[in-house]
Amino acid sequence: MSDVSSGRDRDRDEEGRARNARPRDGLGRPLPYGAEGVARQPEGVVRAPEETVTEAQALLDAGRPFHAHEVFEDAWKSGPDEERGLWRALAQLAVGLTHSARGNTAGGARLLRRGATGLTAWAEATGRPTPFGIDLTSLDVWATTLAQKVEDHAPTPDAATNAPRLRP
Structure with a gap:
């Protein structure tokens, strides 16, 4: 199948699914083909x-939260329903x-708050405030604090410096 807008064949993985093969930077932004x-x-x-x-923690510490998101997404899609x-x-x-x-700023703050709300709801529903050693209460505080800073137009946060600690 061709990508009509560019005249290029679409990038595909080994199973034939469409996958963008463009290189990406540490924050997951696509770079031009051929860039490192x-x-x-x-x-x-x-x-x-x-x-x-x-x-995920190693990726967050390295300033690669987009990549940590993909690790969490794998767990979300393959893990048990609960x-x-x-x-x-x-x-x-x-x-x-x-x-x-x-x-x-708007999207970042919104997603930080949505994630914090999701953690709180999950902890309340399951009665597990520290699953797998993850301190959900501290993550909630981290996320809501960073969301407020972002909304207050503080300088754009550095991903590595502002990475959360998943475990104490």
């Missing part, structure tokens, strides 16, 4: 919850940090 980007996170990887948290709300909320926090670091 950062390594992409493989999609669809099934990990143990502890491995998900460890890998954990999906947790992983979805964590993915929203990571993407909220991504948008904030890109300078998208």
Whole structure:
């Protein structure tokens, strides 16, 4: 199948699904073909919850929240139903940090708050405030504080400096 707008064939993965093969920067923004980007996170990887948290934290610490979001998304899509709300909320926090670091104040703040609300709702519904060692209360405070800073038009946050601590 061709991409009519560019005259190029669409990028596809090994299974034939459309995938954009353009290189990306550390915040997941597409770069021009041929530019040097950062390594992409493989999609669809099934990990143990502890491995998900460890890998996502390393990516957050490296200033790559977009890539951490993809790790959380894998857990959200492959994990048990009762954990999906947790992983979805964590993915929203990571993407909220991504948008904030890109300078998208409205979208970043909105996603940070949506993720915080999701974590609180999940913790209340399950009675688990520290699943897999993740301190959901501290993440809620981190997300709402950063969302307010972003809305107050503080300087665009650096993703690595402002990365949350998933575990104390």
